[in-house]
Amino acid sequence: MRTRFQQGLDELRQKLLRMGGLAEQAVDRACQAYRDRDLSRCQLVLENESLINAAEREIDELAFDLLAMQQPMAGDLRFILAVTKINADLERVGDQSVNIAERVMDMVELPAVDLPVDIPRMAAAVSAMVRRALESFVEGKAELAQAVLEMDNVVDRMRDEAFIMLVKTMNERPEATRQALDALLVARNLERVADHATNIAEDVIFWVRGFDVRHNVPDPDSQSQQEIKRT
Amino acid sequence: MSEAKVSSAKARSAPPQVSVWRRFVNHLMTGVAVLTVLIVLVPLVAIFGYLLYKGFGSINWAFLTQTPKPVGEPGGGMANAIVGSMFILAIGSLIGVPLGIGAGIYLSEYGRNRFGDAIRFISDVLNGVPSIVIGIVAYGVVVLRQKHFSALAGGFALAIMMIPTIARTTEQMLLLVPQAIREAAYGLGIPRWRATLSITLRTATSGVITGVMLAFARVAGETAPLLFTAFGNQFWNLRLDQPTAALPLQIFTYAISPFDEWHRQAWAGALVLIVLIVGAVAAVRIAVSRGTLAGAR
Amino acid sequence: MGVGIQVKALNAWYGKTQALYDINLHMQANHATALIGPSGCGKSTFIRCLNRMHETIPEARVEGQVQFGDFDAYNGTSPTQLRRRVGMVFQKPNPFPTMSIYDNVASGLKLNGFRNRKQLDDTVETALQASALWEEVKDDLHKKSGAGLSGGQQQRLCIARALAVQPEVLLMDEPCSALDPISTGKIEELIFQLKEKYTIVIVTHNMQQAARVAEFTGFFLLGKMVEFDKTEKIFTNPSDKRTEDYITGRFG
DSSP states (O other): OOHHHHHHHHHHHHHHHHHHHHHHHHHHHHHHHHHHTOHHHHHHHHHHHHHHHHHHHHHHHHHHHHHHHHOOOHHHHHHHHHHHHHHHHHHHHHHHHHHHHHHHHHHHTSOOOOOSOOHHHHHHHHHHHHHHHHHHHHHTOHHHHHHHHHHHHHHHHHHHHHHHHHHHHHHHOGGGHHHHHHHHHHHHHHHHHHHHHHHHHHHHHHHHHSOOOGGGOOOTTSHHHHHHHHO | OHHHHHHHHHHHTOSHHHHHHHHHHHHHHHHHHHHHHHHHHHHHHHHHHHHHHHHGGGOOHHHHHOOOOOTTSSOOOOHHHHHHHHHHHHHHHHHHHHHHHHHHHIIIIIOOSHHHHHHHHHHHHHHHSOHHHHHHHHIIIIIHHHTSOOHHHHHHHHHHHHHHHHHHHHHHHHHHSOHHHHHHHHHTTOOHHHHIIIIIHHHTHHHHHHHHHHHHHHHHTOOHHHHTTTBOOSSOOOOTTSOBOOHHHHHHHHHTSSOHHHHHHHHHHHHHHHHHHHHHHHHHHHHHHHHSOBTOO | OOOOEEEEEEEEEETTEEEEEEEEEEEOTTSEEEEEOSTTSSHHHHHHHHTTOGGGSTTEEEEEEEEETTEESSSSOOHHHHHHHEEEEOSSOOOOTTSBHHHHHHHHHHTTTOOOHHHHHHHHHHHHHHTTOHHHHTTSTTTBBGGGSOHHHHHHHHHHHHHHTOOSEEEEESTTTTSOHHHHHHHHHHHHHHTTTSEEEEEOSOHHHHHHHOSEEEEEETTEEEEEEEHHHHHHSOSSHHHHHHHTTSOO
16 A cells, blocks of 8 residues: 555655765764874765765655655654654764864874874764664664663763863873864764764654653653663 | 647548447437337327317307206206316325325335335235226225215225325335435434424425326326216216216216217317316426425425 | 543444444543544444434344433433434435425424424524534525535535534534535534534544544444544554554555
8 A cells, every 4th residue: 555655755764874874984984084194084074975965955855745745644754754853963963074074184284192082982982873873763673772872971971081181181281282172173073973873863762662752851661761660 | 740630630530430320320319219209299299189179169168167958958068077076086185195195105114124015016906906996896885885976985986096106106206315314314313203204205295296196197087986986967066975077977978978069068078177187287386396495306 | 511422332233243342432521532444444333323323224233331421322311312412414415405494404493393483593593603604594594495505515504403403412424525625624623613512523534634623533443443542642653553554554
């Protein structure tokens, strides 16, 4: 039944996954560029930004069309709404990757300095969050999304630590201020990417469970909540 | 552009044999239908025409107001027969119409079962009974009891003849009323009997009246059942329990007589009878249509 | 004022075929409840059991309890008494064709013995106003036949006719399925206003209509009631997979 509608939904899903892949790739590239001080990778990130923006437009158009023409209900409606939100978050992830690339381009012109922060470790965690959020969308599994929500705290702590250490560095070694500042901004960008990954996870939970868990309202169906109820 | 013109020209004169043949058959069939209508109309027109021709001259004021005079005396008329027919038909209708409609209502609303089927069968059989046999039955039931002929007996016989026709047409007309109408009535909390009378029957009114007029027109011209019941009368009689004159009887008597004067009067009587029947049916039709509202069927 | 409807263990048969299996339901007073489901699922049979119209079909049988507020529909009330308190509007508008608009609306009263002319006039006017038809027909009340109106007007006439009897509950069996979108819109507006005074139960094939009009929705399937909940819940996040499949058009 409703073949055209089903095809539309499948197309929407495919497009979003493709865009997810582009966004993941952008984050990974930007982080590798930081680690390897590689200008060519930065260039790639900047060039692929337009692809991400075009994909965002396409997805919004298709979702709008399905809403207007197919009167989706229940699960289908939640799916389409979730897709439009995830769409916006992925585009922002692309933007943040561009910001990181621009910081790297600035950093490369300066002499390399030893900084007491492990940006690559933070980048790996953030990248994992994005990947897992997209996985939870592909599989339609709310448990995977729930795991992403929990990782956000870890990344927030990393950002706070980086902030403290880098401010200390800027006070003790003023000649490394610009490099430290660049690193600080990159940490901030990474933390923003983690936030977007969290949003994506929340949208997946809304779609799958029909419950809005944004802004830390606990999901009554989640395992931890069930345990809390039982005690 | 030119291609379009060529192809449309081709379409216009497309397979010529098929289109010409089909048109011919179409016209032929229409012609046959018209022809059959004309054939049916011919006897009707012929009868009317002939009646007019033979009878019109004999209709005068005396004919319509005087009782029959003995042969040889000029003048005389069928006034008593006209009035007598009206009485007999009135009695017949008073008995036959309510019973017929009642039977029709029963058959349509409550008789969708074996018992109803039995009644339908009996009704159809009764419809086919020769009118003279009905006259004899009426003779046995009414005349012998009362020890005299009467308009009452005549009316009784005609009523028996009216009932099957009225019952069947009423049933058919009621069955045509959509079930949705009945449901609407029940949904309002109207009891079934009330719904049947005030809503279902009222919706079928025009059809039921047609059925009644059909039965009426049929019995208005019946002669045989009146032979042993009303019997006929040469004089005025306004009493219901005495032999009464009736137009068909009078026409019959005059027609088989050897007198030319009476033959003349028979033609006139026949014409008057037809005019009265047609007039009655038309009057009822007009009355019904006046009572119908804008937009109703 | 409307009354609540409590249905307990309702079963219904057409001859030997069972059409409804153990239906339990509570419909709130002064609210609209929609019943949805695929063709043949029993929703029309159900609504007809509420005002005992199911019984008018030969060999039809009902078991169970239907309670309107404080009176029991099957014990101690005759069908005609019940139907004066529980009105019905049908799928295809069915005004009485040989009666005028006035007589149509007044028929429920006139044929139940009310003859007071002034009272009838007032009731007819009130009913026609309540069904948003007064302005359009007030000049033709006695001149036009019920069948001489457009489809949407006829259906509003049928609603007025049902309301004139002053029921407490109004049952509507797919009232808009024979109407164009504008007439449908008018009647949906009407249902919204009627909720203040009556309890409404509406059977509909059109899910968007159920969503627009009713606070509660029940989903019927194969003679059973699968799910009954607030309309928003049914249409955004139903609990039963069968409900979800029906609503998203996966079947039916």
